[in-house]
Amino acid sequence: MSNFSLVILMMVASIISGVSSESSSSSFSRYFKSSNNPILLPKGSLRDIRSAIESAQQSTSSSPPSLSTPSPPLTSSQTTAFRPRGGAISTNSIDTPSSKKPKPIRVTFQGEAGAYSEKSLRELLGPNVIAVPRPNFESCYRAVASKECDYAIVPIENSLGGSIHENYDLMLRYDLTIVAEHDFRVRHCFLTKPGLDVKKIKYAISHPQALSQCDNYLRARGIEPRATYDTAGSAKMISKSIKGESFGMSLPEGCTPENTCAIASNLAGETYGLECKEEGIEDDDSNFTRFLLLGRSGVVQYLNKKIPSKTSLVFTAPNSAGALYKSLACFSLRDIDMSKIESRPMSAALLNYLRFRNTVTQLKVGHTASTYTKELPRFRYCFYLDILSSEMDEGVQNAFHHLREQSDYCRVLGSYPAKSRLVGPVAEAVEALNAANAGKKHATDLRLKSLPSDDEEARQLNIGFIGYGAFGQYLSKNMSLQHKLRCVDPLDKSKEANKNNVEYFPTFEMSKFLRGLDVVIIAVPMVELEETMESIPLEKLRNKLVVEVCPLNVYPKTVLSRMLPPDADIMCCNPMFGPESPLDGVPVVYEKVRIRDTSRADCFLSIFERARCQMVEMAAEDHDAYVADAEFVTHLTGRLLDRKLLPVSPVSSKEYAALCDVADRTTNDTFDMFYGMFKYNDRAKELLNTMRANLANVERKLAAREAYLEASAEMKNTDRQKLLSECRMLLREMAKSNNDSEEKSSSMEEKSPSIEKKD
Secondary structure: OHHHHHHHHHHHHHHOOOOHHHHHHHHHHHHOOOOOOOOOOOOOOOOHHHHHHHHHHHHHHOOOOOOOOOOOOOOOOOOOOEEEEOEEEEOOOOOOOOOOOOOOOOOEEEEEOHHHHHHHHHHHOOOOOOOEEOOHHHHHHHHHOOOOEEEEEEEEEEEOEEEEEHHHHHHOOOOOOEEEEEEEEEEEEEEEEEEOOHOOEEEEEEEEHHHHHHHHHHHHHHOEEEEEHHHHEEEEEEHHHOOOOOOOOOOOOOOOOOEEEEEEEEHHHHOOOOEEEEEEOEEEEEEOEEEEEEOOOOHHHHHHHHOEEEEEEEEEOOOOHHHHHHHHHHOOOOOEEEEEEEEEEOOOOHHHHHHHHHHHHHHHHHOOOHHHHHHHHOOEEEEEEEEEEOOOHHHHHHHHHHHHHOOOEEEEEEEEEEEOEEOOOHHHHHHHHHHOOOOOOOOOEEEEOOOHHHHHHHOEEEEEOOOOOHHHHHHHHOOOOOEEEEEEOOOOOOOHHHHOOEEEOOHHHHHHHHHOOOOEEOOOHHHHHHHHHHHHOOHHOOOOOEOOOOOOOHHHHHHHHHHOOOOEEEEEEEEEEOOOOOOOOOEEEEEEEEOOOOHHHHHHHHHHOOOOEEEEEHHHHHHHHHHHHHHHHHHHHHHHHOOOOEEEEEEEOHHHHHHHHHHHHHOOOOHHHHHHHHHHHHHHHHHHHHHHHHHHHHHHHHHHHHHHHHHHHHHHHHHHHHHHHHHHHHHHHHHHHHHHHHHHHHHHHHHHHHHHHHH
């Protein structure tokens, strides 16, 4: 059965049988939408899906419900989109059993408690969700991606200040989907210490943008603005100062709770016990901020024609004349309305992806790998686009087909209801929470102050390196800022260790080295792995996390699983970068082979996550199947290209520089490492033979071309000699004919006088 038929059957079956929306959402999302390439349905199929849904709904509505079977939950096509305000959400037909406690919803936002982001969150989702303040935007994305929070609400643009570009970039970095939007009216409040006379206020503290938006109001009252890090944070600073507490921030010089006000939201005033003297003090009353609600799965399957929808996407355009015009024409030709377009410089990770993808494409069609790379301009941009239609509309599907034919990269960021509406699992969860808390007094502090990952990020690990070569030294540079490091090596590496703030131990102090360690990183060549493990007192590795960082994983995984005690955790990890290479966007492939202390393992992996590496969890067998051949060929090529073959040149091409880079990086690794890649790769000898055959084939082609040129030259030389001889013969014949004609004319002249005499 095709995927398309399966999708239709799942949708109809979920409506008929009453599958819960949350489970159907997760099932549909596997077929309707992937993170980068949503499935594009065949032309005309959307009408079939809708007709199947409508007929199924009619059949279920016409038949009386069974007493023994609970009524199925309403689907998105049966539920009219609603617009919650201040937590009041209309619940017309959904009954939540009182015996079943609804699942809490955690929503993260950037800023202090009481920030405008939290106020927007409360307007959109109501008062019963758990708000989780985070210090920056990326931590919000990370909290949802790691499943510590259900959703994140982030600002994307302001009517006065413009776009928040950081969130555009983070949407590309993290695999989250837009599930809703909310236009939030920003109303600044004048917050002071309770009972304070406004005439005593000399200073106003807030975020610089908030102060600039209230500039006329402050000037008219002779109040001096003082910039701080946050709007709600300013209210918190005054509140803490009143109580005589400190939290790492203090009021600006000259500011006291008796002469200073904070410009923030009324929610911040309620949170920190400040009095709101006046609300709406901004100079321009058209100050709106558009927020996006991000989740791990989309809601496109819950949208219908009755719900106004939006779709956000990002794409790149080729470097050619009229490329953007042609891309936008994909939508305008189908009468698809666009509400926003934004261009942003392309991130390094996306640029590397495009280079890789297009290089592979060029190789498949028989072109050289440098064909596309040469065409890359110095500045590359990607375009963010909002259209006023659902992703599942037939015209939009055709437009996406058309756009992908022209674009190198196209990704749908989400298809969602417009104008602060909620559908799907998030709507049902919010309704359930509001129904369960109806009539109850609302808690004033329904927030989480921290997440479990905060303890992991703040946790300091004791990490030890067994083997401190070039790769181990490079890893330690990125770990020494937060964690305590030590190393052991047969050679004296004390100088290198001191340079990287690492404590060095000689091998005869192995027991002392292992004492108190949380993580042990085995950074030795694969050929020395088993011998190294035999020299370690294995009982000292109990309750420790042992990590191997070899370029191949199957053999080290087998050795560690066989030799280590059962209460030692094992992780295979291959950071696919070399010394001095940047970490941003570089893949780190890992497998949790045997983990009992998950928090310790996650804390270790967070080292690479904070460096913005691309974390890829993959079984060791799959890793070697994908990576082993490529790594061996790369290192083999680098070792064949020594410096004698690559002399230093003041002028060189990009290809030559790339070869020099490969040679430098591979020859810096030890030969034992390269030998391990050969020994523990079953196809290494086959690859060597292939390389040898390819080299022989190139030699044969060179010899054949040389012989052909020599033969051509010889043939040309022979033809030239023949032509010259023919020319000589022709000249001789011409000369002979000239001589004959002269002799003939002279004989005629001799005869003519004798005739005259006779006459």
